[in-house]
Each structure stands twice: as C-alpha cells, then as structure tokens.
Amino acid sequence: MVTDRLTRGAGLESVELDGEAVVFEIATGRVHRLNATGAAIWRLVDGSRSAATIAASISPDRPSDIEQFIAELVDLGLVH
Amino acid sequence: MTARSLPAYGALGATFSIAGDGEWAGYIDELYAACRVDGPAAVRFTVLEPDRGAVTLTRDDETLLACEAGWAVLDRLVWEVNRLAWDAGGRRVLLHGAAVVIGGRAVVLCGASGSGKSTLAAALCARGAGYLSDEIVAFDPATGLVDPYPKPISLREGSWPLVATPLPISGVATHMMRTRYLSVASAAAAPPVAVVLPSHDARQGTAVSALARSDALVALCGHADELVRHGAAGFRALGALVERATCIALRAGDIDVACDLVAEAAGAPPW
Numbered sequence: 001m002v003t004d005r006l007t008r009g010a011g012l013e014s015v016e017l018d019g020e021a022v023v024f025e026i027a028t029g030r031v032h033r034l035n036a037t038g039a040a041i042w043r044l045v046d047g048s049r050s051a052a053t054i055a056a057s058i059s060p061d062r063p064s065d066i067e068q069f070i071a072e073l074v075d076l077g078l079v080h
Numbered sequence: 081m082t083a084r085s086l087p088a089y090g091a092l093g094a095t096f097s098i099a100g101d102g103e104w105a106g107y108i109d110e111l112y113a114a115c116r117v118d119g120p121a122a123v124r125f126t127v128l129e130p131d132r133g134a135v136t137l138t139r140d141d142e143t144l145l146a147c148e149a150g151w152a153v154l155d156r157l158v159w160e161v162n163r164l165a166w167d168a169g170g171r172r173v174l175l176h177g178a179a180v181v182i183g184g185r186a187v188v189l190c191g192a193s194g195s196g197k198s199t200l201a202a203a204l205c206a207r208g209a210g211y212l213s214d215e216i217v218a219f220d221p222a223t224g225l226v227d228p229y230p231k232p233i234s235l236r237e238g239s240w241p242l243v244a245t246p247l248p249i250s251g252v253a254t255h256m257m258r259t260r261y262l263s264v265a266s267a268a269a270a271p272p273v274a275v276v277l278p279s280h281d282a283r284q285g286t287a288v289s290a291l292a293r294s295d296a297l298v299a300l301c302g303h304a305d306e307l308v309r310h311g312a313a314g315f316r317a318l319g320a321l322v323e324r325a326t327c328i329a330l331r332a333g334d335i336d337v338a339c340d341l342v343a344e345a346a347g348a349p350p351w
Contacts, residue, residue: 013312015319017293024315
C-alpha cells in the first residue's frame, strides 16, 4: 500500500472529459484514459492526500479496490 | 521531350510545382488544381516519361524514383507532397485522417489505413460536402479551425465501385494500379464539430455508436504523429476539440446511410 502523500508525476498534462480523464505524457506522447473512478482519484492526487485517504474518500466501503487502482497508477508512473 | 512548367501549388504553407511531359502535365495539374497558389514554388518536382520508357520522378535535382510503373511514380509523388505538408505544418496539430465541411462545420474522420475514411470523405463530397483534406487533417489551435490541404483523395480498389473515380492517364492505369486519385475543390477552413472514427464492413451493414470523448481524444492522439512536438498545448488543443464535438464510431457498411449519419453528427439534415 502506498502511504505517502501522493503527487502527480512530472511532465504530465491531463484533460477531463465528461467525468473521465485522459493523461498525456509530454515527453513520449503516450496517453492514458482514466475511467470515472480513475478520474476521481486523479482529481484528489494533489500532494496533500495519501492513498488511504483518497481510497476512503472515494469508496469508504471498499477502499482496497481504490488502493489497488492507485498502485496501478503508480506502476504507470502517473502518480508518485 | 521537354518538361512543361506548371503552376505553383500549396500544401499547408509549403509551395511546390510539378513539371511533367506528355499527358502527365495536364493530369497532375488536374489532380492538384485545388492546391494552386499564387507566387513562386520552393520545391520543384518533375515527372518525365521519355519515349515510353521508365518514368522518372525528381525533386529539384535529386532523382527520387525511376521505374516503368507509372502508378508507382504517381503514388510516390503524392507521398512526397504529403511529406512536404507534414514538414510545413508549423503550429498546426496534424492528424492522420480526412476532413470535410458540412453546413460550414468541419467533420474530422480519423482512422487507420483501410478504415474507409477516404472513401467516406469522397462519398460525402460527392453529395455536396466541402473538402478539406484526405490523409492529413491540419487543426490550428490558434484559430480553432481545420485548415484545408485539398490533396487528391486516395481511393483504393475496394472503394472504386462506391465513388466515381476518373480513370487516370494511360501511363498510370495498369492492372497493377491499386490507388486512384480524385481531385476535389477546396472548402475554406472550418471549426470542427464532429469526430468520426470510421470502420468498414459491408457484410455487417451500417451502425453508429456514441463515442466517449475520452476515447475520441485517445484516438486523436494516436493519429497525431508529432504531438510530442506540440507538447501540452497540442494535447490541450485536441482536448478542446473533442470537448466541443459530437464523437461517434461509425461502421460504414452502406455508404448512403453512412453519409447521412455523418451529416447528422455535424448537425445537418440528411443528404
């Protein structure tokens, strides 16, 4: 589980569209589509919240699912 | 045989001329008529077919191709002009795709090679749509408009029964020819209001489905080869484009129905 306060990766630009988000890696041109849950996580990744805090905020009943999602974003380098 | 100079043409700011001999001169001028511009040309292409031998394509003083297959020379010429356009795109975000204008509004057709976007663009133009481009869609973030690059539309064999395509000159028309080119007059730059991702399957008929804007943006980014050059600003510009657009996935089994659906996506009545 990621316990530190989360920040967005460097060199990323994002656009939110109809509740979903698309993240663009400026250096490589790679893009990532985030569904509504991913976009909700993305909005809360601002350097002030931990993964647990974000997970509890989005899904109080099943925070582990959200933490797993966050771990995937970390693996992708979108979140640190 | 002497090469005859032709007018200057434009491709997203690049200028070029194409000199040719015999029937090539008039044929090429017809193909690129919609791209004519005033003033001198920076690049000079020449197509020569001396004594019915090998056809030679040169760019300035460099020989690019010399072979007996006239169609291959024509394909190469079109490719070279496209490359000029890509290099001259400047501030525009360039997408692999086609674009037409319906009711003063641009429709962007994006898809992989063989998806049917050129066929659909040609069919729409035959029904009265304005033509902006085939293969390269030039979106200018500064103006919010799709700029015209009215190259001849490239139509492969499968689309010939669907769209009237003139037979090329005898030096090009052989059984090996796989692409015909259709010259269409240019429309003025227009704001994009629809993004269409076409596919083609005549066996399954025509179907349309709403496309999530996030999916449309991912698709546009995937068809923007040089998006990295534009950085975050280019990405945001494409985001703004899809945010304002109707986005659909269109399986174009029946070309008439498909054209009506594209018109509807552009907010226009059926043809």
